[in-house]
Amino acid sequence: MSPTRTPENHTNTETTDVLVVGAGPAGLMLAAQLVRAGTPIKIIDERVSKTTTGRADGLQPKTLETFKQLGIADGILRKGVKIYDYSFWNSYPDKKLHRTNRDFHFPPVVDVLEPYILLVHQGMIEELFLEDMEARDVRVQRSSTFDSYILDENPNAEYPVIAKYKHNGRDRITRARYLIGCDGAHSAVRRSMPGNKMQGESVDVFWGVLDGVIETDFPDLWSKCIISSHDKGTILSIPRERNMTRLYIELSTGSESTISKAIANQDFVMARGKEILAPFSVDWKSVEWFGCYQIGQRIASNFSHANRVFIAGDASHTHSPKAAQGMNVSMHDTFNLAWKLSLVLNSVSPTSLLESYPAERRKIAQDLISFDYEHANAFVKNDQVALAENFTKNIRFISGVGAIYDANTPLTTPCSTSGLGLIPGELLLPARATRYIDTNPVDIQLDIPLRNQFRVYFLTSDYHSALQLLSEICEGISAPNTVISRASKNSLLAPYSPPKVEADEYIQPDRYIIPNLSRIFTFGAITQSPQKAIEFTDLPTLLRPYKWTLYNDDLGENVSPTKKWAGKRGLSSGEVMTTVVRPDGYVGGAEVWGQGMGKKAVGWLEEYFGGVLAV
Numbered sequence: 113m114s115p116t117r118t119p120e121n122h123t124n125t126e127t128t129d130v131l132v133v134g135a136g137p138a139g140l141m142l143a144a145q146l147v148r149a150g151t152p153i154k155i156i157d158e159r160v161s162k163t164t165t166g167r168a169d170g171l172q173p174k175t176l177e178t179f180k181q182l183g184i185a186d187g188i189l190r191k192g193v194k195i196y197d198y199s200f201w202n203s204y205p206d207k208k209l210h211r212t213n214r215d216f217h218f219p220p221v222v223d224v225l226e227p228y229i230l231l232v233h234q235g236m237i238e239e240l241f242l243e244d245m246e247a248r249d250v251r252v253q254r255s256s257t258f259d260s261y262i263l264d265e266n267p268n269a270e271y272p273v274i275a276k277y278k279h280n281g282r283d284r285i286t287r288a289r290y291l292i293g294c295d296g297a298h299s300a301v302r303r304s305m306p307g308n309k310m311q312g313e314s315v316d317v318f319w320g321v322l323d324g325v326i327e328t329d330f331p332d333l334w335s336k337c338i339i340s341s342h343d344k345g346t347i348l349s350i351p352r353e354r355n356m357t358r359l360y361i362e363l364s365t366g367s368e369s370t371i372s373k374a375i376a377n378q379d380f381v382m383a384r385g386k387e388i389l390a391p392f393s394v395d396w397k398s399v400e401w402f403g404c405y406q407i408g409q410r411i412a413s414n415f416s417h418a419n420r421v422f423i424a425g426d427a428s429h430t431h432s433p434k435a436a437q438g439m440n441v442s443m444h445d446t447f448n449l450a451w452k453l454s455l456v457l458n459s460v461s462p463t464s465l466l467e468s469y470p471a472e473r474r475k476i477a478q479d480l481i482s483f484d485y486e487h488a489n490a491f492v493k494n495d496q497v498a499l500a501e502n503f504t505k506n507i508r509f510i511s512g513v514g515a516i517y518d519a520n521t522p523l524t525t526p527c528s529t530s531g532l533g534l535i536p537g538e539l540l541l542p543a544r545a546t547r548y549i550d551t552n553p554v555d556i557q558l559d560i561p562l563r564n565q566f567r568v569y570f571l572t573s574d575y576h577s578a579l580q581l582l583s584e585i586c587e588g589i590s591a592p593n594t595v596i597s598r599a600s601k602n603s604l605l606a607p608y609s610p611p612k613v614e615a616d617e618y619i620q621p622d623r624y625i626i627p628n629l630s631r632i633f634t635f636g637a638i639t640q641s642p643q644k645a646i647e648f649t650d651l652p653t654l655l656r657p658y659k660w661t662l663y664n665d666d667l668g669e670n671v672s673p674t675k676k677w678a679g680k681r682g683l684s685s686g687e688v689m690t691t692v693v694r695p696d697g698y699v700g701g702a703e704v705w706g707q708g709m710g711k712k713a714v715g716w717l718e719e720y721f722g723g724v725l726a727v
Contacts, residue, residue, distance in 0.1 A: 125274075125285045125286070125287055126154070126284070126285070126286045126287070127270075127271050127286070127287045127288070128152050128153060128154040128271075128286060128287075128288050128289075129146075129151055129152040129153060129288065129289045129290065129457055130146055130151060130152070130153045130154075130288060130289065130290045130291075130292060130453060130457075131153070131154050131155075131156070131273070131275055131286050131288040131290070131291045131292070132146075132153060132154070132155040132156070132292050132294060133155075133156055133157075133258045133275075133277075133291070133292065133293050133294060133295045133300070133301050134157060134293065134294035134295035134296060134299075134425075134427070135155055135156075135157035135159070135162070135238070135252045135254075135294075136157075136163070136234070136238065136294060136296065136425065136426075136442075137168065137234060137237050137238060137241075137425070137439050137442060137443050138294040138424050138425030138426075138427075138442035138443055138445060138446045139155060139157070139292070139294030139295075139424075139425075139446070140155075140237075140238055140241035140242065140245070140252075141241060141442075141443040141446045141447055141450070142292060142294065142424070142446035142447075142449060142450050143155040143241070143245060143250070143252075144182075144241040144244050144245050145446075145447065145450035145451065145454070145562075145564075146450055146453065146454060147244075147245050147248045147250045147611075148244075148248065148563075148610055148611075149450075149454040149458075149563075149564055149608060149610055150608035150609045150610050150611055151453070151454055151457055151608055152608075153250065154253065154286060154288070155250075155252050155253065156252070156253045156254075156256035156258065156277060156279070157252050157253070157254050157256060158254075158255070158256060158257040158258070158295075159254060159255075160254050160255055161254065162235050162238045162239060162242060163233070163234045163235035163238055164235050165233060165235065165323065165400050165401040166233060166234070166321075166323050166400070166401030166402075166403060167233065167234035167235075167401075168233075168234040168237075168433070168438055168439035169231055169232065169233055169234065169350065169352065169358060169436065169439075170229045170230070170231055170350070170436025170439070170440070171188070171192070171229065171230040171231075171232065171237070171436075171439070171440065172229060172436065172437075172440045172510065172511050172512045173218065173222070173224035173225070173226045173227065173228070173229075173511045173512055173513070174224065174440070174444075174511060174512020174513050174515070174539070175440045175443065175444070175512055176189075176225075176226045176230060177224070177225060177226065177542075177557070177558060177697075178443075178444070178447065178562075178697075179240070180558055181558055181561065181562045181697075182244075182561075182562055183561065183615060183619060184240045184241075184244055187240065188230065188232055188236060188237070188240060189230065191232060191236060191353055192230040192231055192232040192236075192353055193230070193231040193232075193351045193352060193353055194228040194229070194230055194231075195217055195228055195229045195230075195231060195335070195336045195350070195351065196216060196217055196218075196227065196228045197214060197215065197216055197217055197335050197336070198214070198215065198217050198335060198336040198337065198338070199211055199213065199214045199332045199335050199336070199337045199338070200212045200213040200214075200337075200338050200340075200496055200499075200500070201332070201337060201338070201339040201340065202339075202340050202342075202496060203340070203341050203342050204342050205342055205343075208391055209339070209341065209389070209390070209391065209392070211331075211332065212496065213496075213500070214332075214335070217229060217336065218507065218511055219507070221507070221508075222507055222508055222511045222513065223513065223541060223542060224511055224512075224513055224542065225542055225555060225558075229336070229436055231350060231351060231352050231353065231358075232352075232353050233323070233352070233353065233401075234439065236353075237439065247613050247614070247615070248611045248613055249611075253279065255279060255280050256277050256278065256279045256280075256284070257277055257278045257300075258275065258276075258277045258293075258295060258300045258301060259276040259277050259278065259300065260275075260276050260300070260303075260304045261273055261274060261275040261276065261291055261301070261304050261421065262274050263417075263418055263420060263421075270289070271287035271288055271289055272287075272289070272420055273287065273288045273289065273290065273291045273420055273421060274286075274287050275287075275288060275291055289420070289457070290420055290421070290422070290453060291420065291421045291422070292421075292422050292423070292424065292446070292449065293421070293422070293423040293424070293427045294423075294424050294425050294427060294442075294446065295427055296425070296426045296427060297426040297427070297430045299423060299426070299427035299428075301421065301423055301427060302412060302423050302427050302428070304421075305414060305417045305421060305423070306417065307413070307414070308412055308413055308414045308417070308423075309412070309413045310410040310411070310412055310413075310430070311410060311411055311412070311413055312408065312409050312410030312411055312430075312481065313408065313409070313410070318363040318364055318376055318404060318405070318406050319360050319361060319362055319363060319404070319405055319406075319432075320360075320361045320363055320376055320378075320380075320381030320384070320385075320402070320403070320404050321358065321359070321360050321361070321401075321402070321403045321404070321405070321433075322358065322359050322361070322378070322381060322382070322385070322396070322399055322401070322402055323352060323356050323357075323358050323399070323400045323401040323402075324356055324357070324396045324397070324398050324399035324400055324401075325355055325356055325357075325396065325397040325398045326356075326357045326359075326394060326395070326396055326397070327393075327394075327395045327396075327397055328389070328392055328393055328394045328395070329392050329393055330349075330389060330392040330394070332349075333349070333351065333357060334351045335351070336348075336349070336350055336351070337349040338496075338499065339388060339389065340496065341387070341388045341390075344384065344387045344388045345361070345362035345363070345364075345384065345388055346362045346388070347359055347360065347361050347362070347385060347388050347389065348360040356400060359385055360433070361381050361384050361385045361388065362384075362388075363376050363380075363381065363384060363404075376404045378399065378402045381402070381404070382396065405433075408430055408431070408432075409430070409431050409432070409481045409484050409485050409488070410429070410430045410431075410481075411428065411429045411430075411474070411477050411478060411481055412427070412428045412429065414470070415428050415469065415470035415473060415474050416466070416467075416469065416470045419463060419464075419466050419467060422449060422466075422469060422470070424442065424445035424446045424449060424473070425438075425441075425442030425443075425445055425446070426438065426442060428445070428473075428474075428477060429441070429477035429480065429481065431480060431481060431484040431488075432484055432487070432488045436510075437480055437483075437484070437510065440512060441476065441477070441480055441515075444476075444512070444515065445473050445476075445477075447696060448469060448472060448473055448696055449466075449469045449473075450564075451564045451694075451695040451696060452465050452466055452468065452469060453466070454564045454608075455564060455632070455695075457607075457608065458603070458606035458607060458608055459602065459606060459607070459726060460599065460602065460603050460606060460631075460632055460725060460726060461724055461725055461726055462726045465522075465724060468521060468522070468523055471518075471521065472517045472518075472521075472523075475517065475518060476515050476517075479509060479515070479516075480509075483502070483506045483509060483510075486498070486502045487499070487502050487503070487506075490502055513538075513539050515539075516535075516537050516538050517537040517538075517698060518537060519536050519537045522723035522724050523694060523698075523700055523723075523724060524536040524537040524698070524699075524700055524701070525692075525700065525701035525716075525719075525720055526701075527701070527702055527703060528703065529681060529702070529703050529704045530681065531679050531680040531681030531682075532677070532678060532679045532681055532689075532702055532704070533675075533676050533677050533678060533679030533680075534677050534679070534691060534699045534702040535699065536698075536699050536700060536701050536702065537698065537699070538698065538699055539557075539697055539698055539699070540557045540691075540693050540697055540698070540699055541557075541676045541677060542555060542556075542557050542671075542676075543555070543556050543557065543671055543672065543673035543676050543677065544556065544667045544671035544673075545638060545663035545664060545665050545666070545667060545671075545672075545673055546643065546663065546664040546666055546667060547559070547660065547662075547663055548643055548646070548659075548662040548663060548664055549659050549660055549662065551643070553667055554663075556569075556636075556638070556663060556673055557697065559661075560624050560634055560636075560661065561619050561621055561624065562695070563610065563621055563624065563625055563631075563695075564632070564695045565624070565625065565631070565632055565633060565634050565695055566632060566633055566634075566692060566693065566694060566695060566700070566721075567633075567634050567635075567636065567692075567693040568633060568634075568635050568636070568690065568691070568692055568693075568717070569635075569636045569637070569638055569673075569689075569690070569691045569693070570582055570585070570635070570636070570637045570638070570655075570688055570689070570690055571637075571638045571639070571665075571673065571674055571677060571678065571683065571688065571689040571690075571691065572637075572638075572639045572640070572641070572683065572687070572688055572689075573639070573640050573674060573683040573684065573685055573687070574639070574640065574641055574685045574686070575637075575639040575640075575641040575645070575646055575650075576641065576645070576650075577685045577686045578639075578685070578686050578687060578688050579650070579652075580707070581686065581687075581688050581705060581706070581707055581708075581709070581710055581713075582637075582652060582688050583652045584710025584711070584713075584714075585688065585690070585705070585710050585713045585714055585717075586652035586653065586654035586655060587652065587653075587654075588710060588711065588713075588714030589654070589714055589717055589718070590653065590654045594714070594718055595718050595721045595722045595725060595727050596633065596717065596718070596721055598727040599630075599632060599721065599725040599726070599727050600629060600630035600631075600632065600633060602726070602727065603630055603631040603632045604628070604630070604631065606631060623659075623660040624658075624660060624661065626657045626658070629657055632725070634658065634661060635654060635655055635658050635661065636655075636658060636661030636662070636663065637651065637655055637658075637661070637662050637663070638663045638664075638665055638673050638674065639663075639664065639665060640664075640665045640666070640672075640674055641664070642664065642666065643664045643666075646662075646664075648662070674689075677689065677691060677702070678704070681704065683704065684706075686706065686707050687704055687705065687706050687707075688704070688705050688713070689702065689703070689704045689705075690702065690703055690704075690705065690713055690716070690717065692717070692720055700720060701716070701720050703716055
């Protein structure tokens with residue numbers, strides 16, 4: 113069947129803006145963000161309920177920051193186990209198993225607020241999103257197995273994607289503007305995409321995984337441990353919630369390359385675990401989850417079809433689970449896609465914005481595959497030196513803050529100002545300042561709730577010496593015919609609005625989304641001038657409504673946004689640093705302007721937003 117043709121008439125066809133296939137972490141991250149934006153969606157999953165045990169387990173620092181911005185982190189932080197360190201254990205023919213190294217998991221070189229991995233099972237993550245969606249009256253349609261899709265060849269079709277699936281065994285059809293496949297490594301959506309193939313290979317090495325409560329005299333049970341026996345294989349040991357421990361146990365050693373899933377049952381895996389951990393004793397009081405898998409690094413040849421169908425998470429890339437990357441990277445796949453879909457469906461951005469999704473996320477997937485290939489091989493070869501070197505080299509990527517997009521795209525503009533601490537295509541560096549309106553110390557990168565908005569920050573050292581330049585920039589971009597002004601007016605006419613929920617009474621998003629001004633921009637000012645030296649009436653007209661995003665940079669150099677963001681270059685009196693931050697927290701561009709450069713700064717902002725907004 114051709115993937116693009118004129119469809120048959122179906123009287124029972126449903127319609128929706130976005131059909132999401134798969135209600136794992138990737139699909140739920142996407143669905144929850146679209147629901148928050150008021151976008152009509154439908155999410156289906158073949159399972160009868162959410163994950164209850166096992167599967168993915170680790171949340172990296174960047175993911176935790178994202179959850180904080182979404183306002184859903186509190187419960188999971190209380191329930192999870194925090195890992196701050198890791199240990200290496202080795203045995204040799206002439207020396208029994210012993211600790212050979214212990215270190216911080218995330219050293220100070222990684223600039224994150226939460227320098228640990230949080231361990232929880234996948235179902236707990238899914239529950240966060242399910243509750244968030246249900247608060248907005250949207251639920252997963254379960255027992256629904258996706259079959260295939262076609263595209264309507266009529267270029268004017270309002271819902272060009274025609275998707276077929278079975279719900280409780282009955283054939284169903286949904287027409288959608290966009291289809292997103294988050295349906296795992298054996299993705300049916302990917303199989304329906306013309307010419308799409310998984311590229312890469314699997315290694316003939318099998319691993320067993322056990323979640324359970326362990327009784328042992330092994331001393332580092334509550335640290336992350338890499339335990340390597342000279343002749344019996346390797347274990348990755350990870351503390352888990354509810355007093356459990358997860359053991360990833362290598363089943364194929366150099367002399368046993370033919371071990372397969374057929375003989376790798378739970379008893380076999382437990383026995384191998386005891387052999388590797390000897391002379392320490394190991395007994396399981398209970399086992400909650402058991403699995404067996406084969407290592408493989410593969411990536412889809414295409415992440416999209418006709419800019420209407422997209423795949424994400426395991427549907428687009430697979431790898432070993434031992435670096436705790438899969439769930440994190442998968443959720444950031446769809447986090448990247450969600451805000452772009454929202455802006456396009458609200459006619460705020462052109463459909464071409466969606467082309468940046470496969471360009472950006474396939475690069476990250478390839479970076480992950482390259483790291484995981486070296487990481488997994490070092491495990492298999494029991495090469496402690498290579499393992500430690502690979503971990504150190506990739507520690508920023510592992511944490512999430514080192515997932516970097518290419519510059520020279522409409523969404524990322526290289527800096528012409530040298531020496532800045534911010535780099536377009538990288539995440540906004542964490543920084544703290546005092547919020548002017550209530551004197552609260554806040555993390556600037558987390559202070560504004562995520563609402564699919566671009567943030568534009570103006571930084572000054574001395575506010576009053578830079579006021580003339582700042583006023584010129586604000587007046588210039590506020591002129592009626594600028595991209596920013598026209599896009600702001602268009603955004604007020606967007607067809608979809610975020611639904612009101614009880615949580616908004618505490619978050620108060622209208623502090624940052626000025627109802628009669630713009631739904632796509634939040635402007636902020638940061639200055640080293642003392643709080644008592646500034647009044648709201650001093651601000652340029654554009655900035656006066658943004659009372660909650662005026663900050664005093666007075667909490668010390670180690671956390672100073674001016675010091676960290678302006679970097680070695682710094683800011684002189686009278687200068688203004690302009691920083692554009694994308695809705696996903698990545699730096700779109702940053703420049704420093706001096707006196708007399710107001711028009712140039714306006715032109716720079718106009719050029720950036722002219723490439724990403726529809727006017």
